[in-house]
Amino acid sequence: MPDDRPQTRIQKRNRETILEAALEVFSSEGFRGATLDQIASAAGLSKPNVLYYFASKEAIYTELLSTLLDTWLDPLRALDPNGEPIAELVAYMRRKFEMSRQFPRESRLFANEIVQGAPRILDEINGPLKALVDEVAGLIQTWISAGRLAPIDPHHLIFSIWATTQHYADFDVQVRGILLPEGDSHLDTAEDFLVTLYTRTLTPKAD
Amino acid sequence: MPDDRPQTRIQKRNRETILEAALEVFSSEGFRGATLDQIASAAGLSKPNVLYYFASKEAIYTELLSTLLDTWLDPLRALDPNGEPIAELVAYMRRKFEMSRQFPRESRLFANEIVQGAPRILDEINGPLKALVDEVAGLIQTWISAGRLAPIDPHHLIFSIWATTQHYADFDVQVRGILLPEGDSHLDTAEDFLVTLYTRTLTPKAD
């Protein structure tokens, strides 16, 4: 077990290699479906060597999850209360969509965890995540009250943005299967669709 | 191994009991995460007895999946080409939402399978499912061309209906955690939200 403070070059490199390999395996097999042998093999290391850098399979998984959860919420934090409401929310949706595009494995890892009851991050959900969402929902409500957005339930608006954007990462096989033989450009089409969806929904009726 | 044709009372009852227990376990643990012992215990039977009724763990799983896939697509098939477009699509969304409400475990079982690459139902997706979706997408396109719906990409509209409705089953823990301490009525609120979302999106601009 290497110390926390002084990280040697080799430690840094191998820990990163292991986390990358573990992300690949965990995201497509789930926690229980993934094996240390798979992870070690994907990392190009022996199993005991993997366990030299991480105390256990569980330790690798939780490290991945906690690192992920942080970056996952960045788009929400980037909402500007002083911006133009519709533009802000569409921009938020775009950021979330961009994360599905760039980090589909992270999205699937998260989806796996939540679908199976989120046993390891329930506290994070009920605590910090809830607080952040409530705050943003409050902001959206003030925009609606000011007549700058069409009236809509803020919490469910956020849920629907999550659902629609993450769908393209989490259900990728299904989307691809149905859209075949289209190329990879389907994600651009999807983004255009979502912009339209939320623009129409959020634009207040002209008086 | 019981024959297919003559099903005794006991066979019928126990096979159903096992499938019900397996649904409970598979939907919350995934295929690899579930164990035969868990399923047997949940069914109140011994493990060898479970294997007397099903050839293998895999056989239980695939039977669940194939039964599920059929009923899962019923709402799509119920679309009426001669109905009023917006009413038809909103009604379709409501049916999908109702399935999330009544069969959340089935939804999670499906989600687990797709997220992990749908290894067992890829053919179903690329074949019958794609065909059905393409057909409905064509219908929606004719409605749009006739000016009865606001222009929108039909395939992605269908995806977004799936994503938003299934989200409340698949990500139930997350939704509940954020909406606490609200009661179970949040699903009614969600449905209202979705009706608004799609009504606004689909209603053509007044000329």
Next chain:
DNA sequence: GATCGACTTGACCGTTTGGTCAGAAAAGCC
């Protein structure tokens, strides 16, 4: 280039897991 600590590994261990099997109970039938 010797020394010390960091790194790596083959062999191994206990447990869990999916699955088998011979035979014991039940159930159905006359």
Next chain:
DNA sequence: GGCTTTTCTGACCAAACGGTCAAGTCGATC
């Protein structure tokens, strides 16, 4: 009640799994 077929179970097995350990190799520092 006897006989056959179906249903059920305890004991067992081989493979896979997460994890350990003693011993070996490598890399940095002097």
